[in-house]
Amino acid sequence: MRLMESNVQKWVSAALKTINAPRAREATEIVLLTAILTAGSEDATQRRLGLRWRAHLCSLFDEVPVATLHHMVLAGAFTFPELQSAVREYSLGGERNVPWIEEMASIYLAATSAAGSNDTR
Secondary structure (H helix, E strand, O other): OHHHOHHHHHHHHHHHHHHHOOOOOOOOHHHHHHHHHOOOOOOHHHHHHHHHOHHHHHHHHHOOOHHHHHHHHHHOOOOHHHHHHHHHHOOOOOOOOHHHHHHHHHHHHHHHHHHHHOOOO
């Protein structure tokens, strides 16, 4: 699992300090990553998990600094398209970092598409 990487754990833990600070119930690294990585899943149990932790996800997209989110992506916790999928799945959009996530996801997808079209295999 992605959480096994030390850099992933480091940056997810940093984000959780901000996310959990004002909340009575604390999200864990596994809960946060599972909610993001299973966004769009047909599994009703996974969808309920994300909805149950929606307030925490709102904090991720609103209160966690962009630099921390970027480090989480660079460490391999998730990709920008996976973040974008979570934003859409859990009806998040008014949060401060969402426009940046949308822009980074489109750049990522464009770069991935361009790299694929240059593949001569």
